[in-house]
Amino acid sequence: MVAAMNRRRDFLKTSAALAAAPLAGAAAPARPNVLLILTDDQGYGDFSCHGNPALKTPEMDKIHAESVRFTDFHAAPMCTPTRGQLLSGQDALRNGATSVTAGRALLRRGIPTMADILKANGYRTGLFGKWHLGDNYPYRPMERGFERAVYHLGWGLTSAPEFDNDYFNGRYRDQGALKRFPGYCTDFWFDQAMGWMRERGAKREPFFCYLPTNTPHGPAWVDPKYSAPYRKPGLPAEFFGMIANLDENLGRLDAFLRETGLRDNTLLIFLTDNGGTGGVNFYNAGMRARKAQLYEGGHRVPCFVRWPAAGFRTGRDVAAPTHLQDILPTVIELCGAKAPGGARFDGVSLAPLLKDASARLAERMLVVQYGQIPKKDDACVIWNQWRLVYGKELYDIQADPGQKADIAGKHPEVVAKMKAHYDRWWSGVEGRITDFAPISIGAAQENPAELSSSDWQDVYVDNQRTVSQAEGGPRGAPWAVYVERDGTYEIALSRWPPHLKHALTAGREAQKMTYGEIPGGKALAIAGAKLAIAGQEQAVKTGPGDTAAVFQVKLKGGQKTNLHGWFQDASGADVAGAFYATVR
Secondary structure, three states, rough: HHHHHHHHHHHHHHHHHHOOOOOOOOOOHHHEEEEEEEEEEOOOOHHHHHHHOOOOHHHHHHHHHOOEEEEEEOOOOOHHHHHHHHHHHOOOOHHHHOOOOOOOOOOOOOOOOOOHHHHHOOOEEEEEEEOOOOOOOOOOOHHHHHOEEEEOOOOOOOEOOOOOOEEOOOOOOOOEEEEOOEEEEEHHHHHHEEEEHHHHHHOOOOOEEEOOOOOOOOOOOEEEEEHHHOOOOOOOOOHHHHHHHHHHHHHHHHHHHHHHOOOOOEEEEEEOOOOOOOOOOOOOOOOOOOOOOHHHHHHEEEEEOOOOOOOOOOOOEEEEOHHHHOOOOOOOHHOOOOOOOOOOOOOOOOHHHOOOOOOOOOOOOEEEEEOOOOOOOOOOOOOEEEEEEEEEEEEEOOOOOOOOOOHHHHHHHHHHHOOOOOOHHHHHHHHHHHOOEEEEEEOOOOOEEEHHHHHOOOOOOOOOHHHHOOOOOOOOOEEEEEEEOOEEEEEEEEEEOHHHOOOOOEEEEEEEEEOEEEEEEEOOOEEEEEEOOOEEEEEOOOOOOOOOEEEEEEOOOEEEEEEEEEEOOOOEEEEOOOOOOEEO
């Protein structure tokens, strides 16, 4: 932990020096602005330009037509690993953000992000939308290079830390401070991003704007005017409606870029974060599987790159296998930026392919792997047209794009070569799989720290439903924490999100939202609680009206440890984990 903190300090020193130094090469106005758009749970088939016979996406199609398209581009099969790989240029099992939950949704300290690097090279940096790489210090966007951060917690507005948030007139974080947004969430993220870019453009400041939306991830809540055209048998009307709203916002964004004169010198990269979800049963572009799966439909995603001022020959496809880890090296090269000394990337720059249609990448193999508890061979290895899945199934996607025929027995030499590559790769990442990144408690930057079951180690309790049904076993699981300083800490364990002020023993009725509802939750016979931390264990009794079980514990600073709280009934039997903890 101390080593990671030292690496972070060294990186920040390097960043300050780079920011103060004049940039070599082209004049500052020639450096492109960077606009990175990432939609949530929109699959490769959820575009009319990819052949969807019902969904209309004219603005996305326009970006597609004006871009260089990487048609064999791969993300992780789930959102947090994608976000970590995108921003760090490192494989998920190397950077630590391997899952959406279970204590593995945090990007390790000491790894420079795209925002860190561009900020160090004189760029202004802003995030607007879904972060999902850590809700607490030191993993929040403000600690990972973003000067401006407008975002929500967790995976979405009904995740465990948000719980009862709404897509309309809901809550968000502004530099960590809780506020409310007007209207629809997606409209708000775009409004905030455009307002910030307008300010940067007026001051002629190069910027990196990261615009990751939380839609069209479920729950599928959208104004009926967007879903109405798709209310037909067999169509996912609300899911397509969220995409229609996204498409409309992309049209507003493009009009804004034209109006402000920012469009020509803005490097726009459009991506989605994993395979399809709500639209898969209707159209999946001929691919097998969906989000969270290792076949092509789980991780092949669109990647459109547009930069008018660069003169890329647009409207063309690049068929080489590429992946998210290539984006950061590409951005660094196109922006004429410098990476900090010692930075490691698992991808390569795609700039040669963007600049020259005849360019080729050196042959390589890619590994797609993520996981709540990563296991050897739970992966897809990519090599040209070959896909090795689970270390034993082999597919040729040129001959068999739907991955219907396992041909491992016909090509044992291909399997052996790909398996050997994977084994070498695995040996380089397996050592830290159980090394959980700790959340800081007692830090001046965030006090109190509010923890949720999203970050329990190795256990999935990551949404409103699983919390409401008190899942996760009779003790839940611990949080990995880092004690920043010596002192007496107050730790309040809660059954429900603290802002609701519900009693520990209370249930909940279903709650109506603007265009949907969230389910109710069951009551628990809680009469006490236990806390284990840093070799100490305490127990307290609680009353029927108590909203939290409160502990006082002395802790020594500078240590990584586990914080584990759970509830008991009157007989002393374990009932459920503490789904929330407030530490001050």
